[in-house]
Amino acid sequence: HTYKIAVIPGDGIGKEVVPAAIEVLDKIAELDGGFQFEWTYFPWGCDYYLEHGEMMPEDGIEILKQYDQIFLGAVGMPDLVPDHISLWGLLIKIRRGMKQSINVRPAKLLAGLESPLKNPQNFDITVVRENSEGEYSDSGGRIHQGVDEIAIQNAVFTRKGTERAMRYAFELAKNSRNHVTSATKSNGLTYSMPFWDEVFENVKKDFPEINTAVNHIDALAAFFVMKPQAFDVIVASNLFGDILTDLGGAIMGSIGIAPAANLNIEREYPSMFEPVHGSAPDIAGQGIANPIGQIWTGKMMLDFLGHHEAGARVLKAIEETLSSGIKTGDLGGTSTLLDVKNAILSHL
Ligand code: NAI
Ligand code: MG
Numbered sequence: 001h002t003y004k005i006a007v008i009p010g011d012g013i014g015k016e017v018v019p020a021a022i023e024v025l026d027k028i029a030e031l032d033g034g035f036q037f038e039w040t041y042f043p044w045g046c047d048y049y050l051e052h053g054e055m056m057p058e059d060g061i062e063i064l065k066q067y068d069q070i071f072l073g074a075v076g077m078p079d080l081v082p083d084h085i086s087l088w089g090l091l092i093k094i095r096r097g098m099k100q101s102i103n104v105r106p107a108k109l110l111a112g113l114e115s116p117l118k119n120p121q122n123f124d125i126t127v128v129r130e131n132s133e134g135e136y137s138d139s140g141g142r143i144h145q146g147v148d149e150i151a152i153q154n155a156v157f158t159r160k161g162t163e164r165a166m167r168y169a170f171e172l173a174k175n176s177r178n179h180v181t182s183a184t185k186s187n188g189l190t191y192s193m194p195f196w197d198e199v200f201e202n203v204k205k206d207f208p209e210i211n212t213a214v215n216h217i218d219a220l221a222a223f224f225v226m227k228p229q230a231f232d233v234i235v236a237s238n239l240f241g242d243i244l245t246d247l248g249g250a251i252m253g254s255i256g257i258a259p260a261a262n263l264n265i266e267r268e269y270p271s272m273f274e275p276v277h278g279s280a281p282d283i284a285g286q287g288i289a290n291p292i293g294q295i296w297t298g299k300m301m302l303d304f305l306g307h308h309e310a311g312a313r314v315l316k317a318i319e320e321t322l323s324s325g326i327k328t329g330d331l332g333g334t335s336t337l338l339d340v341k342n343a344i345l346s347h348l
Contacts, residue, residue, distance in 0.1 A: 001035045003305060006067035006270070010045040011086075012279025013289035014073020020291040020341040021071075021298045024314060027348055028302070032310045040067065046077035046086055055089030061097040065269055069301055070094065072274040073294065078281065091274075095131065098269040100262035101161060102168050103131040103241065104300070105276065107228070107248025107258075110315075112322030113331065115251050123228035126172055127248060129241025130165040131262060133158060134192075136238045155192045157237070162199045168265055169235035170207040179232035180204075181213045183220050183240045196237065221247060249276050256290030256330040259297040261304065273301040283329075287336050290328040292318055295344060317347035 009018040022039060029036045042063075044056040055075070057063070064070055072094075075086045094100070107125040109115055139154035166182075173180045182200045186193035197214065204212050215223065217240045223230060224247050236244055249258035258276035275293035283289055295318060302311035321343040327333025328340060335343075 002038050003035065003068045004038050004040065004066075005301075006064050006070045007039050007041045008044050008070065008072045008075075008090075009041070010073040010075040010090075010279060011047070011077050012074060012281050012284035013277075014045070014075065014279055016284070016287065016289050016337055017275070017291040017294035018071065018073040020337060021294040023341065024295050024317075024344055024348070025298045025302070027345055028310045028314055031313075031348060032307065035305075035307065039071075044090060045075045046081045049081055049085070049089065055086060056093070061093065064094065064098070067270050069270045069304070070098075070272040071298070071301065072272055074274065074277060074279040076279040076281070094272055095262050098262075098264055098272065099132070099266075100264050100269075100272055101130070101132040102165060102263040102265050103129040103245075103260060104172075104263060105129065105241075105245040105248060105258065105260045106300075107224075107245070107252055109228075109252065110257070110322055111319040112324070113253045113257075115253055117225065117228070117251055120251070121227075121229040123231070123251070125228060125231045125248060126176065126233045127241055127245050128165055128169040128172065128233060128235045129245060130161060130236070130238050131241075132238075133161045134238035155189075155237075155239075157192050157195055159199060162196060163203055164265070166200055166203040166235050167206075168263075169233050170203065170210055173210050173233040174207075177232040178209060179211045179213070180207075181215055181220070181231055181234045183217045183234060183236035183244065184214055185217050185240070187216060192237075200235075217244070220244065224248065224251060245276070254290065254330040255293070256328065257292040257296060259293055259300050261297070261300045263304065271301075271304060273297045273304075287338065288329055289337050290330050291337050291341050291344075292322075295341075313348060314344075317344045320347040 009015045049055045135155040137156040140152045142151045249255045255277045262272040275297045299311040299314040326335045326343045
């Protein structure tokens with residue numbers, strides 16, 4: 001099978017880490033023998049904006065719909081283009097336009113890496129974040145002025161959106177360690193989170209083989225630092241999941257290795273695979289960016305396409321590379337992007 005992938009390297013280190021990841025993905029496809037990739041590059045991002053006044057063409061979403069998946073680096077040139085333009089003009093446009101309502105981010109202690117935690121045990125967490133509604137809504141406003149000013153921001157939870165995220169989490173847990181934790185805050189929020197808890201109780205009945213826990217988000221954040229090994233799959237609302245996954249990146253050792261996937265789980269439109277990190281203008285163009293976040297993101301794309309064995313081989317080659325001491329500066333090493341990429345290729 002040939003997968004048609006739209007590639008948006010974007011800006012800064014996106015242009016460096018994306019080609020490295022593509023080399024690794026082509027290599028694993030060749031070794032596997034059962035599939036291959038056909039990459040089509042789109043030069044969208046801030047350079048495109050400076051030339052055309054928009055981050056991507058008017059019909060960009062329609063163009064992207066012709067591809068199986070989207071592989072994105074990072075966008076942002078904060079000195080030349082305001083971040084809200086680069087973010088809303090491309091990333092959010094694609095996430096919303098393609099109904100990528102689930103965001104999946106693993107937090108796992110890789111072999112060969114040190115966590116900043118004092119006493120890290122092996123942890124291996126997958127956070128399923130609802131990606132389209134919840135606390136990030138347009139509903140609200142500001143009234144009065146001066147000392148009487150009031151700001152109101154409503155959260156919108158639909159039964160469909162909530163159930164979709166939860167069912168996806170339970171399905172993932174079946175192929176993992178059979179445990180789902182729900183992130184709630186029903187002691188403080190009196191409508192949205194009791195609703196969230198109720199939907200969780202209902203969905204759980206359809207998965208009797210899966211064990212569950214319910215934790216308030218504040219306690220959950222503390223547990224991420226104190227005992228991350230207690231978790232398997234976690235399902236969280238948009239805001240809670242956003243905060244928790246940055247913490248997840250931090251306890252793994254570097255934002256430069258953290259992967260992510262924006263999924264259209266109905267497979268009606270392409271999903272988008274992009275690492276957690278941004279365009280890192282402070283180190284762009286020097287060949288020292290860590291390509292592991294982008295390569296691990298490629299592994300998530302392999303998994304979503306059903307090539308789990310190939311995906312596992314990529315992650316193993318990453319861990320073997322780290323264990324041999326080949327690390328970029330963000331992980332305390334002195335290796336370059338090319339050193340890391342070449343080591344991963346040879347371990348494959
Ligand atoms: P950032 O993630 O680009 O950088 C934060 C820090 O982490 C920097 O010190 C950077 O050097 C380091 N870092 C990040 N990725 C690394 C890697 N692969 N290897 C080694 N070090 C790495 O976040 P920042 O600085 O807040 O944002 C820079 C630009 O990126 C902004 O324009 C921002 O809007 C954009 N951004 C884009 C994202 C995306 O496209 N998905 C996500 C986050 C930020
Ligand atoms: Mg965030």
